[in-house]
Amino acid sequence: MPRDGRGAAEAALADCVRRIERAQQADGSFSKDGWAPLLSSAFAANGLHAASVAGAKVDQKKLARADANLMGKYDEKTKSFDNRESAGVDLYSAAASVIAAARVRAAAPASPEGSRDMKHKAEAVAQGVGGQLANERLMRGFGTYGGEEHVSYMMTAEAKAAVGGAEFATFHEEMRVRLAQIQRDDGTWRGDHCITSTTFCTAASLITLAIRPHAGGRPS
Known part of the structure; x- marks a missing residue:
């Protein structure tokens, strides 16, 4: 800055x-x-x-x-x-x-x-x-994928990244598959209930997929 x-x-x-x-x-x-x-x-x-x-x-x-x-x-x-x-x-x-x-x-x-x-x-x-x-x-939460589910996955990914190792790797792979299954053809995600904003859900999903652990156990 x-x-x-x-x-x-x-x-x-x-x-x-x-x-x-x-x-x-x-x-x-x-x-x-x-x-x-x-x-x-x-x-x-x-x-x-x-x-x-x-x-x-x-x-x-x-x-x-x-x-x-x-x-x-x-x-x-x-x-x-x-x-x-x-x-x-x-x-x-x-x-x-x-x-x-x-x-x-x-x-x-x-x-x-x-x-x-x-x-x-x-x-x-x-x-x-x-x-x-x-x-x-x-993990299905409300039963359909709303913005609340997407941000819950994001927060869980951050917590898992703080642990790192096999626990994070397993969760990350499961989440990668889950989010790929519900991604729209144009590359976005949209909520099916409550928080339905495409921008909100896409941002939360991309952050979830981008989170990685690094030295010291803190997520990046």
Whole structure:
């Protein structure tokens, strides 16, 4: 970015961070409205983490609270999901919980996200949800492919990329086949329910296919 534009970009990013932080509720979520508000909370958490990585000042306690909320959608005792905020669709809860767990597993021990309790929950989510992501019923989500399915695949790919190795390779190949089967003749993807935007679904699918792990376990 040209030097003369960096200040404006940093100011805009800081403003976005403030707006997202102000929207956070006491339980760590960011939205209770809409059809599947859990995905809004997952996107907001992703945005704060991305801003932090980019150098913006982000409240680390809010980050921890956001990821604790997302991981809390998986109950390790019953091995089931709380899908009340995901329109009754387990896939959305699974995707939100695993991407949060991946961040917590990588967090520094001295950070709010790196506490013993957070790490313990992250391991439980990673172990418990990982196997379920091979379940076709869960992966079909709502039953047809809407934008919510596409972004759930994208978030899951990011979480798998943080693990890397055979786990990522297996998921990536399964996702490559799945997305190829539903790609349109013109090369795009379109949602069949709720979020139907061709641009939205195509972007999410391309990002999913482009995600790769790299040294250090962080997705690229």
